[in-house]
Amino acid sequence: MSALDSLTTCRRKALLFLALGLGFLALAWIAHVAAWPVGDRFLGILAGFGAGAVFSSVLLWFMPDAGGGMPKALMRRYYREFIPAMAGYIAVMLVWKKLLDWVQAPALRVLVALLPALLILWIMRAFVRYVSDSDELQRRIELESGAVAGLAVSAGYMAAGFLQTAHLIDIPSKVAMLWVFPMLCFTYGIAKVFVARRYS
Template sequence: MVASSARFPLRAVAVLLLAAAVALRLLVPTAPEWASVLILLSAVGIGVVSLSRRATACDDAPPALRRRYTRDVLIGMGAYTVLLFVSLLLLRSVEAPALRALIALLPVAPIALVLRAMVHFVRGVDELQQRIEFEAVCIAAALVAFAYMTAGFLQAARVIDVPASAAMLWVFPLLCGTYGIAKAVIARRYR
């Protein structure tokens, strides 16, 4: 019961992201195709994790902390999705550079709220769980930085050609996905 109810918020986030990917393609046809692909891949990744039996085996957070974290992440990701659409729609009709910058940054604030929820979660768990979280973050940061640097060398050698905006927008989702995988692997070592 606990494992399945704890995985429910992950499934809700996956469904929300899936709906966002479809809505982006339908409502904003001028949006870059990679944006929908990024959202879709995030939905698939989170969905796979939610279906895993070990999705909640990594942390022993108190129920109140889990509920608060889940609530804050769902609110943040919901606000991010809404503000992303608002931003993309408004950018189609605004020409002033300063206003375009403000509109483009609208989706950043909810991500800051999600990061705040993550920090509160880590501060609320026991020392073993904090160690698992710390190791997972370190490994994820190292792997994503290595991949980004490698792609940068390939870009400089003109072997690949990735638009800078696409590359920059992939960093955070890649970091989150790599962190989730690293956390599951590290947690097995401690159990």
């Protein structure tokens, strides 16, 4: 048995995410050093996805391996729904700002502006279906993690609002709004590690 075969499913996924993340970061670095004709936004997106994948690999490494008990059909359906939605979101975000600048008609601008949100809804649908059809323990882990994340982000958002009102910080509103969902995902990932380990 090889060293890779002896790893849990979560840790094998962690290595995959680590390789993917480092690949994105390396690509962003090479594009920056070689002065490729791409904008800073594109480099930022590449670096962001790379950092996100590396962060996910750390979470997966410490996650107890509960996935082995999940029905394979359920996991296949989840990946079948999640991966195209996430790939579409990544593809759209690479061109979204340019597309938004190019479209002038107000009605079309609304559609283009909301396109990433529609893809996020597609991702959410895949997650909700996964949780709904999971066994009782996995559903409890997911819901507790989501509850902790929701409360933590809400508390942080409210605290930031008080600091903003007191003129102690100055965060542009569009930045604050756009970062709510990523922060929710980030906090959910951390919470899930602790919740899952508590039930393992």
